[in-house]
Amino acid sequence: MTRNDAIIEVVGLPAAPLDAAAAFHREWVPKVRGLMQENNVVVIFDPADHTHQGWRLSAVQELAREAAPQRVNGVESEDAQAVSETLFYLQSADGVTGQIFTLAE
Numbered sequence: 001m002t003r004n005d006a007i008i009e010v011v012g013l014p015a016a017p018l019d020a021a022a023a024f025h026r027e028w029v030p031k032v033r034g035l036m037q038e039n040n041v042v043v044i045f046d047p048a049d050h051t052h053q054g055w056r057l058s059a060v061q062e063l064a065r066e067a068a069p070q071r072v073n074g075v076e077s078e079d080a081q082a083v084s085e086t087l088f089y090l091q092s093a094d095g096v097t098g099q100i101f102t103l104a105e
Contacts, residue, residue, distance in 0.1 A: 005091065006039040008032055011046070020048070021055035029059070036067040042087060043074045047102075057100050064098030071096065077103035 010028050013020040028043070035041050041063075045056060056074060064072040073090060077083050082103040090096060 004039050005087075006035040006041045007044060007087070008035065008041060009044045013046075017048075017051040017055060020052060021059070024055070024059060029063070032063055032072065033066070036063065036070050036072055038070070040071040040090075041067070041073075042090060043072070044083060045074060045076045045100075047076050047078060053100075053102075060100055061098040068097070073097060074100035075103065076100060079103060 008028065008031055010024065013023050032041055032043060043060060043063075045052075048056075056076070060072055060074040071090075071094075073096060075083055075086050077086075086101050086103060
């Protein structure tokens, strides 16, 4: 990532989707907001089943709207190499924001 890029690795969310969404908004959104004032932000989530996709996408999309012209995207994976390659891609993808990249294991 470049000097104006930040990565937040989200850890410790509950297994239940509603509980995970509440914890993300309570604990992690303020951190993302603090960084997105001057940085593009990539939020890294651990993989989760399809029941988490809706709240994750909505949160990343709304943070991206709020952050403009900075960018906010999400990545779902535990594979460090795949995450690294996606971060490299996002460095040069200036128009990509408000997306979640779910990487195959």
